[in-house]
Amino acid sequence: MGGPAAVSGDDGAGYAHLIDRSKSWWKNTRLIKLNLCILLLLITSTTNGYDGSMMNGLQSLPQWNQAFNFPSGGKLGLLSAIQNIGCLAAYPFSPYMSDGLGRRTAVVFGAVIMCIATVLQTASNSVGMFIGARFLIGFGLTFAASAAPVLVTEIAYPTHRAPATSLYNTLWFLGSIIAAWTTFGTFHIPTSWSWRIPSALQALPSVIQVLLVWFVIPESPRWLCSKGREEQALQTLAYYHANGDRTDPLVEYEFEEIRAAIKFDREVAANVGWLSLIKSPGNRRRLRIMIAIAFFSQWSGNNLISYYMNKIFDAIGITDPTTQLLINGCLNIYNFIIAIIAGLLCDKVGRRPLFIASTIGMFVFWVLQTVCFALYSETGNVMAAHAFIAMIFLFYAFYDIAFTPLIVSYTVEILPFALRAKGFTVFNFALTLSLIFNQYINPIALAHLGWKYYLVYVCWLAFEIAFIWRYLIETKNRTLEETAALFDGEDTAERLAHHAAENLGIPPSDSHSDGEKGSSEDIEEVKIAI
Template sequence: MGGPAAVSAGGNNAFTHLVDSSKPWWMNRRLLALNGWILLLLITSTTNGYDGSMMNGLQSLPQWESAFNHPTGGMLGLLNAIQNIGCLAAYPFSPYMSDGLGRRTAVAFGAFIMCAATILQTASHSVGMFIGARFMIGFGLTFAASAAPVLVTEIAYPTQRAPVTSLYNSLWFLGSIVASWTTFGTFHIPTSWSWRIPSALQGLPSVCQICLIWFVPESPRWLCSKGREAEALRILAYYHANGNEEDPLVEYEFEEIKAALRLDREVAANVGWKSLFKTPGNRRRLRIMIAIAFFSQWSGNNLISYYMNKIFISIGITSATTQLLINGILNIYNFIIAILAGLLCDRIGRRPMFIVSTIGMFVFWTLQTICFALYSEHGNIAAAHTFIAMIFLFYAFCEIAFTPLIVSYTVEILPFAVRAKGFTIFNFSVTLSLIFNQYVNPIALAALGWKYYLVYVCWLAFEIVFIFLFLVETKNRTLEETAALFDGEATAERLAYTAAEHAGVVASEEHSEREKASTEDITEVANV
């Protein structure tokens, strides 16, 4: 078989001929169960999405405004940012729990903290209590959100890995939809329950996870890294081949995982934080994932997400009902686009989607800026109405890449040994950018008005240049094969042939010759 040639070509062809295509996945009971467990992990993202939309909606509720003394400026920024400050506080600890105790344990621990914090948030009777509860929600969210997408990537069926991982961040909007329509529905409740009900519902995904997480399979890669290879093989066989441990696909996956772990130990025996900076390949990974982390929050989208009511007031839309209604419709619209984009990522490719996304955002943010300026300077009502349309078009392009792809792309470019730590740096970067935005945006918007939009026009132009120059295409590669794009083709060929030999795909004689040549190349990579 021509496995390595396929690897060199950069496709899933190295294993797709091993996949059982006799019936669709939804008719396979065990694959159906696996995707059910994956869905339980994916809803971690809904908690985060719920929070942003809930805080946006609460700012339009007079009952919440009165309960917390009509917060503005720095206090309003703190109320929004405190959850991400809580996230920041947990980052030094989350990768150690995920790598040490397992992905499932980290998700369960985070969900438990978020449940307790949601109860405290719902019962809040002072600003300090509300801020403390939101800090705890962020602290717990870090543990769950750092482990859940990694576990999804590591247990998903090979041909479904990219689309299902892309759904992780897309489900941010599921939480956002529920929050926006909940606040719209509770708007007419005259008591504090108008904001306490949305606060209580924030804990629902975490309650589901605490009850069911123990039925979710642990990561085969994590199990192998802990010497529990028999358990890893059983999980791969049970979900990917109806229990057949001798299935060619299962053997291929299992041996590729073991080969990748051996290679990680050879090339980077020290897999601590420093290993993320030691090799040229890892430094390229860091440059890309930190950039897209900041781009995902600094493209103007967060200005709209967290302070939509302030923007609407600036263009003459003062009705709380209208603000909440637009917020609810926008979230449904964004959710549909993000889901469709995520499902198409293997057909279109990551790089084209990121390029189209950034160019579209630049165009429609520029048009938003023009409309905002026309209304602010000349009172042009038509410009205000056009501004709303530009928001929807801006988000259409934002959701093409910067919701569905940022998590899946980051996870797939990181090798196993540094995946949890690297993903923590990505989340840390996202949180830093969020905190900055949540503090600065309300202050800058109040001080500069429409001129503040010009800052994002310039930043979006920079994003286009960066994405075009540095983003690497990873379409149709396994997690192990993606290493070739950053560490050299020799790495991928060694992994593919090691797995193929044990799975009976290539002849041992042919493998021996190529393994020898590949080992020499790997030594060169390690020396670099």
């Protein structure tokens, strides 16, 4: 039997009684190996986090500004946004590679492109070359980032799934920390290597993945089943989740649940094109939530700080580059710690309470940031400037408890297998659109409106609170297949239950039979689990 969960599931979950809790997971070598594989996928997010913090740091480096003729306004916005424009260009292709050739193939393909692009970025001797390299980094990142969290979700041990997937977006801050302290460390190098070294280090996660992913990480059992490779899928589940025991009750449960869900998708929802995302009420509910949290994650004011911190600090009188870089480095370590804690608690506290607390807390401390910014701008009050820095840290504490760890894991878990890659691509597309808009507009609006621009986000954060309270659905302690009834209703749960019952060898119930109740009761138990 496989080792127990790091985080205990709810006893109501369909698999809870099948999990051996007799020893800790870290004493199970197969689960240790699986979690190391997952860690290798999680570092995909560090490339993205590295980029935002690197661009923030480079703007404080005189050497970089001189090399690219002191970019500002729209030009600075383009330099920041071009990576996400590259992401946008790849979205039409990434789900087809992930669904067609496999999750691992998409991760490796994206990592190879990013390695090549980072070499070009490091060697840049003109603005055009730097912009082109950053576009290519974004293009490759889409393939890797679209497949990696999906693969994490689909191979993780059941009760590790939510925390592991939540850590994906959390490791954004690991990249951000490395970039912040790298630019701080290279600040005193008088040559162009002050910015070329941070540029080169951006390739490190991708280099590691190119060397290891294909050889050590298992393919998704769900993807294997969808391609008719059920024997290989069963072997993967047994090897990692039950020490190789193919007859383990947990492995049998997972395998039959996956088969039932895929069979249901083929029979009842055979059309899995892009329009499937809007055809059923359940999928429209999913789409509404996914697009909303994608925009909320970028339009909560956080990108003003993460991409244009130096401009904001200049506006409140903190103009020393060393001080700016030091605050940036400390803020990223602080964010990383809080996001990890929140991600590991997601199955204990629940998604909905974390999202509600996050939006309310962001609103409160953004209002206080606005007040401090206004006081300094109108009166030059130095204490208001210092209080503004404190409000940034408190604002991010609340942002980090939901919008760092949960936006990816929640999106992936509410999507059915057949639409998971396409739906996650739509989520990323919406996120990238919101990010590009912010990266273009924020420096221009901040320059023209100053502290008054903060009032826009005050109103938007109030809207976020209302939306999250009204529409976000709790999904904690459920398997990927068990969320069907939450979005698609009891009819879908009934159908999935019958498919699962058939695959487990339970005869279907017949309301006109001789009155025996055993089979119908068995199916009802399966339905409750699903």
